[in-house]
Amino acid sequence: MPAAAAGVDACTASAAGRYGIPLPLFQAVLKTEGGWVGLKKRNTNGSYDMGPAQINTIHLPELGKYGITEEQLVNDPCTNLHVAAYRLRFEINRVKDFWRGVGNYHSRTPHLNQAYQGRVRKHLARITGSANL
Secondary structure (H helix, E strand, C coil), X not given: CCHHHHHHHHXXXXXXXXXXXXXXXXXXXXXXXXXXXXXXXXXCCCCEEECCCCEEHHHHHHHHCCCCCHHHHHHCHHXXXXXXXXXXXXXXXXXXXXXXXXXXXXXXXXXXXXXXXXXXXXXXXXXXXXXXX
């Protein structure tokens, strides 16, 4: 395994552990997002999704309070992954419904949330053999 990939894997495990996200679920979310280091993808609403976990620019004002920059989210995989795990845990805790919180990582709009949950479950099933934890 290349050193860069090993570093991303280590950061993935570290971020998941820090925020109490089951590692296979976090890996499934990342597969669903489909991002990579250096990616900054424009959305139809004018916002951008950044880096491996596709963190949306809508979160920049909040993240800026903690010194986290757009450049870090795009180019620093560990920062990106820790922010993603934090956001995922925040949403799960906020709604007190595990799968709805997972869907909220993508969208709080019900039909978009449900569709995202389905995509994450498909990736989870490929990783673990089951769409449930």
